Amino acid sequence: MAKWSLSSDFSLIRNPSSVWSYGSKPTGHHVAGIFSLFTHLEQEPNGHDEIVGWFGIDNSWYIHGLSVYYNTKPTNVIMGPITFPGNSVAMHPADDGRFSVVRFTTPKDGNYVLDATFAHIDKCALNTGVYIIYNNLMTLWEIDLAGPEDSKSFKTTDKGISIKANEPIDFIVGVGLDNNYVCDMTLARVDIHLLEDQPGFPIIAGSIGFVLGISISAILFYIYKRYRENRRNANVGYQVIN
Template sequence: MPTWSLSSDFSLIHNPSSVWSFGSKPAGHHVTGMFSLFTHLDPEPNDYSEIIAWFGSDTIWYTHGLGVYYNTKPMNIILKEPNTNIITFTANGVAMHPGDDGRFSVVRFTAPKDGNYVLDTTFTHIHNCALYSGVYIVYNNLTLWEIGLAGPGDSKSFKTTDSITVRANEPIDFIVGVGLDNISNCDMTLARVDIHLLENQIESPVIAGSIGFVLGIIFTTILLCIYYRYRGNRQNGNAGYEVIG
């Protein structure tokens, strides 16, 4: 079963890379807003260069906040910000932060082929000063999931109970926004996203339909053979009698 993991697949070189791309959507338009790619990757400039982030052209570390962040180390890193707040980046974890102007941080998955996909996602506040943020999953201009996080360590998960039929090159967006308080301070949010493609799900109905069609033809042929044999036997039986009139 093909599987994609946001943390395992994170690219330190290209955006987009494989099925993943990192960017933003404008304030107030997390569903239908135009997706804009982040343009550059920067390490934390002080004492935590193991933490890197994709930013847009108007953002660097400790300015607008809007970005997708990654811990390159296989261990937790506790980052102390210039204002003394701390962020706990989990080992090889991906985090998202909205912009101070209300723009949404977006991780986009683009389906590589037609199929039925299973989503397994968890969003978790990792800022010690966290208040409110909003998280969303959007597919084809349809909100699959929308929920708020409130307070340090708050965590919410979404997993499809069945699967979602997605066509090749269609996007699924995983989004973090400012939430109920409408401010971006302390909104750093860990995003664990795992996606599985169920094999042979799209083709199965076609195959089943073809088998049913063939079996129908065979069954009809058998019935016709029985009918004509029965009819032939009756005609042969009637031929043995002399009709007297």
């Protein structure tokens, strides 16, 4: 069974990396907005270099806030009012309303099970919007985190959702109902796995073949039976005439 984890798979080298991409969407367009890749990774410059972030070409630490952050240590790191759990990913929207986006691009057709949790990790947190968008078309989930340590989770059914190869699923953090980006640092835990060897299609195909086989056999038997009856009636008629 193929599995992916946003935290375990986080790349410190390239973007995109495998199925994951880090970037942004424009203000007010979290669904169909154009996805822009972040271009460079930077360490926190004021004594917490274990915390890194992917930024866009117009952005850096403490400029617009917009980034996807990562704690490279396996233990918690406290940075002012923010507590970064060990080896965790956090997301923060921009001061101009742009959305922070982690994109998962499906490598093949199949049923994918999504399991995601978002939580405030800033002590002064107020409102933050969280969204999961499928293929730039459909909102799978939309919630608002409210207050410090607020946490919300989303999970598909165990059967997952059917997705074609190379279709994106965007995990998004925005400014929320208060329209204020301050204190919106949000933990993002995302785990995805692909259900292998799906029985659905083979079972359906097999059932159809079985039913068709029975139907064809019944039709052939009926034709043969009518043929035998017609032969018998013809023979009887011939004997009566003679």
